[in-house]
Amino acid sequence: MDTNNKQSVVHDGWDEYANKRIYQSRGKVGIWRSLGLGAFSFFSISMQGLVGAWLMFFYTTFAGLSAGQGATIFLIGRVADAIVSLIMGNISDNVYKYKIGRKYGRRHLFILAAAPAVLIAITMWVAGMNFWYYLITYLIVTVLMSTLQIPWETLPNEMTKDFNARTKMSTTRMVLAGLGGMLTQFVPAQLFKYFPKSSPEPYILMQVIFSVATFFLILITYHTTWEHFVTKKEAKKLEAEALEENNGQKPNLKSELKNYFSTFKIKTFRLHMGIYLSSYFATILFSTVFVY
Known part of the structure; x- marks a missing residue:
């Protein structure tokens, strides 16, 4: 057996899972x-x-x-x-x-x-x-x-x-x-x-x-x-970006809600949200009444 090409798996609870099937592109x-x-x-x-x-x-x-x-x-x-x-x-x-x-x-x-x-x-x-x-x-x-x-x-x-x-x-x-x-x-x-x-x-x-x-x-x-x-390197980068977005503080529910509602400042988003909610409501209303 060629031991030079054999890669050792570090059982650190992180990288050892990188080769699992759910992470492998299959064409x-x-x-x-x-x-x-x-x-x-x-x-x-x-x-x-x-x-x-x-x-x-x-x-x-x-x-x-x-x-x-x-x-x-x-x-x-x-x-x-x-x-x-x-x-x-x-x-x-x-x-x-x-x-x-x-x-x-x-x-x-x-x-x-x-x-x-x-x-x-x-x-x-x-x-x-x-x-x-x-x-x-x-x-x-x-x-x-x-x-x-x-x-x-x-x-x-x-x-x-x-x-x-x-x-x-x-x-x-x-x-x-x-x-x-x-x-x-x-x-x-x-x-x-x-x-x-x-x-x-x-x-x-x-x-x-x-x-x-x-x-x-x-x-x-x-x-x-x-x-x-998500590798260890990527995890560190994501944590750094999250801290930067929240002025050096760890993200919490309040900051996530703030980020979410900030999307309503975008006119196009509000328009598409209105169209979606209207069509969703109309579909449910029609299907429910139709049964009766």
């Missing part, structure tokens, strides 16, 4: 790789995609809740989602500072956690429970979705610097999300053929189908994507 990003990344988009569909179309109807028909109670649950969930979304990106960006983040990846750690977490969405569709049960289950699912999906959305920028490749990945995942949205209407329609309209069973069954399928699709994303490994 050109083509359609199959894009499909692997986009498969994760079914996570939001299985966790919340069914919610927009069917959950309010389920609450008022099989859970004994009023429309006002259902709307209250959605409102509290949206507020919680906004708060978690503000801090989750920062958590994912900085989890490399800990051994678990370097070992499993600051993005792939959350992708791996998403696989079993997607099964929790099934708990929302249990009939005959009280208001607090439905509020808690909805909050858990909503918070989990933001916690686990935001790190995944950063992967295209880490997998390649090529604009065309990133565009291909983004387009593919949007197409898959669109197809998934169609399935949220098609699958329940097929189940309703075999169950009476007075039965809550097709609702929990459709969630089981989507959750189990998504469990395996998430694993496909985990094994077909990679991310950037």
Whole structure:
């Protein structure tokens, strides 16, 4: 054995993880790789995609809740989602500072956690429970979705610097999300053929189908994507930049919120945010009313 070419691995809890598979580029990003990344988009569909179309109807028909109670649950969930979304990106960006983040990846750690977490969405569709049960289950699912999906959305920028490749990945995942949205209407329609309209069973069954399928699709994303490994040198540089941005002080929640809200000073950002929120609200409103 040629010992001259053999590199010794320093078990320091940092560099020893640099050669893990999740940090290794596996060639050109083509359609199959894009499909692997986009498969994760079914996570939001299985966790919340069914919610927009069917959950309010389920609450008022099989859970004994009023429309006002259902709307209250959605409102509290949206507020919680906004708060978690503000801090989750920062958590994912900085989890490399800990051994678990370097070992499993600051993005792939959350992708791996998403696989079993997607099964929790099934708990929302249990009939005959009280208001607090439905509020808690909805909050858990909503918070989990933001916690686990935001790190995944950063992967295209880490997998390649090529604009065309990133565009291909983004387009593919949007197409898959669109197809998934169609399935949220098609699958329940097929189940309703075999169950009476007075039965809550097709609702929990459709969630089981989507959750189990998504469990395996998430694993496909985990094994077909990679991310950037933050070296010790890069970590020092990032810490120095963070200190410079915060006038020599370590970043905290207050400084992160300040940086976030500073983006509203940009007119173009405000315009696009308004368009997004308006279209999102209109889509949810239409799909909810359409069911009734």
